[in-house]
Amino acid sequence: MTSAILHVDMDAFFASVEMARHPELRHRPVIVGGLGPRGVVSAANYAARAFGVHSALPMAIARRRCPRGAYLQPDGAEYRRVSKAVMRIFRDVTPLVEPLSVDEAFLDVTGARRLFGEPVAIARSIRERVAAEHGITCTVGVAQTKFIAKLASTKAKPDGLLVIEPDGVLDFLHPLPVSDLWGVGERTAASLARLGLHTVGDVAALPVARLKAAVGQAAALHLHELASGRDARAVTPHREEKSIGAEVTFDVDVSDPAVLRKALLELSDKVAGRARRAGYAGRTVAVKIRFGDFRTISRSRTVHEPVDVARDLFTMAHALVTENAEGHPLRLVGVRLEGLVESDRLARQPALGEPEHGWRQAETTVDGLRERFGSKAVRPASLLDPAPGDL
DNA sequence: TCTGGGGTCCTAGGACCC
DNA sequence: TCTGGGGTCCTAGGACCC
Numbered sequence: 001m002t003s004a005i006l007h008v009d010m011d012a013f014f015a016s017v018e019m020a021r022h023p024e025l026r027h028r029p030v031i032v033g034g035l036g037p038r039g040v041v042s043a044a045n046y047a048a049r050a051f052g053v054h055s056a057l058p059m060a061i062a063r064r065r066c067p068r069g070a071y072l073q074p075d076g077a078e079y080r081r082v083s084k085a086v087m088r089i090f091r092d093v094t095p096l097v098e099p100l101s102v103d104e105a106f107l108d109v110t111g112a113r114r115l116f117g118e119p120v121a122i123a124r125s126i127r128e129r130v131a132a133e134h135g136i137t138c139t140v141g142v143a144q145t146k147f148i149a150k151l152a153s154t155k156a157k158p159d160g161l162l163v164i165e166p167d168g169v170l171d172f173l174h175p176l177p178v179s180d181l182w183g184v185g186e187r188t189a190a191s192l193a194r195l196g197l198h199t200v201g202d203v204a205a206l207p208v209a210r211l212k213a214a215v216g217q218a219a220a221l222h223l224h225e226l227a228s229g230r231d232a233r234a235v236t237p238h239r240e241e242k243s244i245g246a247e248v249t250f251d252v253d254v255s256d257p258a259v260l261r262k263a264l265l266e267l268s269d270k271v272a273g274r275a276r277r278a279g280y281a282g283r284t285v286a287v288k289i290r291f292g293d294f295r296t297i298s299r300s301r302t303v304h305e306p307v308d309v310a311r312d313l314f315t316m317a318h319a320l321v322t323e324n325a326e327g328h329p330l331r332l333v334g335v336r337l338e339g340l341v342e343s344d345r346l347a348r349q350p351a352l353g354e355p356e357h358g359w360r361q362a363e364t365t366v367d368g369l370r371e372r373f374g375s376k377a378v379r380p381a382s383l384l385d386p387a388p389g390d391l
Numbered sequence: 392t393c394t395g396g397g398g399t400c401c402t403a404g405g406a407c408c409c
Numbered sequence: 410t411c412t413g414g415g416g417t418c419c420t421a422g423g424a425c426c427c
Contacts, residue, residue: 013427033395040395042427055427061392101397101427183400185425218401219424242399249395284419294394298421334396 002166004119005235006107007141007149008090008126011158013103014043017082018072020135029069033059036251042074046158079103082134089129093122098235104153106146108235120163127161145231147182148173154180169229174201181226188215203227240340241278245286246270247334253292255329257322264321267335268314272307275337276367279344281306282337285316289325290332299324306341311359313337 010016014032019025029048033041039059051066063071083102090097093116096108109122116122123140130138137159141152144166151173156162164172178197179189191214197203203211204227211220225231246267254260275281285307286300299320307313317335369378 036395038393038395040393042395056395058393058395061394064392103427183425187424216402245397247396286420296422300420302419332395336398 001110003108003110003144004113005143005146005149006109006119006123006126007143007146007153008105008107008123009139009141009150009153009157010086010103010130011137011139012043012045013083013136014074014079015045015048016043016136017079017134018075019045021078025070029053029066030072031059031062031066031069032072032074033062035059035071035073038249038251082136086130086134086138089126089133093126096235096237098237098239106149106235120161123161123163143169145229146233146235147226147231148229150182151176151180173227173229174199174204176200178203181223183219183222183226188219191215200227204229241280242340243286243336243338244271244275244278244280244282244340245334245336246274247288247332249290249332250330253329253331255327260321260330260333261318263333264318264335265310265314267333268317269310271335271337272310272313272363273367273370275308275340276343276364279342280337280340281308281343283307283339283341284337285313285320286336286338287317287320287324288332288334288336289321289330291325292329292331294331296332297324300338302339306339306343307337308343309360309363311363 015030018030018032027047029051030045031041031048031053032043033039037060041053041055041057041059041062043055044053044062048062048066048069051069053062053066053069059071062069079102087097087099087105090105090107094107094109094112096111098106100106109116109119112122113119116125119142123142127138127140130136139153139157139160140162141149141154141156142161142163143149143152148164148169152162152164153160176199178184178192178200181200181203184192192198192203195206195210195214197206203223206224208220208224211224214220215223248263248267250263254263283304283306284300284302286298288296288298290296301316301320303316307316313335321333366378
């Protein structure tokens with residue numbers, strides 16, 4: 001039996017969720033994104049796209065192009081809630097669901113056919129249920145492999161369904177521009193253009209060795225496979241998390257050490273909390289620093305004892321930032337925990353003669369309070385106004 | 392026009408070990 | 410005295426995706 005893979009993609013997801021819960025927005029351009037001075041568009045419905053508004057566009061430009069649009073701040077909690085409910089619909093069909101992000105997933109329905117019928121019938125019923133239960137539309141691509149299924153859904157957007165039969169793959173694939181290949185962005189497309197490669201068919205026809213010279217070993221092999229219509233990757237329901245991080249872009253560049261310190265404390269608190277909730281600790285602490293001129297660097301430090309306590313994370317992150325950014329106005333700072341290990345498998349042994357510092361216990365208690373009373377209920381003392389206490 | 396926030400993966404160089 | 414090759418870990422940067 002040949003395999004059958006679905007790629008399901010919510011249409012303009014954040015904007016669609018907002019329209020579903022605010023029906024008065026139905027017939028207006030809806031733009032969801034950061035409302036601050038440096039915000040960008042996260043999602044735009046199709047009415048807004050007609051004005052040239054799209055994801056990643058600076059909000060300032062969006063407002064100029066579409067002055068009468070409805071502009072909304074993203075509500076991540078609501079989008080996650082709808083996302084979970086939609087993923088449950090998928091899991092009613094098959095346990096082989098691989099979420100790619102909050103708004104799209106692969107489904108391997110090879111084994112679901114006996115129960116639910118042909119893939120196209122499964123795709124239709126998923127689209128109907130999502131619309132009926134959540135008031136939003138999605139697009140489904142159906143094919144034998146992940147990449148072709150994803151490409152099919154991209155081409156069928158919005159509110160569509162497209163099946164690519166195995167014997168139709170190359171006719172569908174080869175005329176498309178190289179930028180449709182997964183992993184080809186602006187830079188790689190430019191490299192390929194220098195070799196005279198413009199379509200997917202051009203890439204498929206080129207010997208891999210020549211491709212390697214242009215884009216490197218791994219990318220060359222990957223692109224050549226995809227361009228030839230081959231994609232052996234399985235749908236993988238559970239993927240290990242590799243890192244947990246948070247970052248913030250300031251409304252105006254920050255030079256004040258106290259403001260920077262407070263931001264790092266908040267980020268550390270957020271990241272450590274998420275790590276503990278997920279049952280992880282990390283051996284590598286990484287910071288990201290973006291200067292006023294947009295130059296961006298990253299610095300990291302690996303330690304022997306994995307970290308999941310905000311106090312420790314903050315101490316390391318703050319040191320990394322001050323060592324590398326002292327005196328420069330900063331546009332952005334970020335904190336990330338890498339090299340994750342499951343924290344229940346950790347043998348914690350306080351160093352000899354060193355009293356267990358107790359922060360972990362304190363923060364675990366705080367986790368419990370936040371669980372019961374909300375995330376704003378308990379905050380580090382130095383996040384409270386006025387002015388920071390000493391540390 | 393002026394560039395978010397969450398991630399993943401790859402490359403390359405250097406340290407260190409065998 | 411000059412010079413090896415492979416493997417692993419760490420760090421930094423960059424491309425890419427949604």
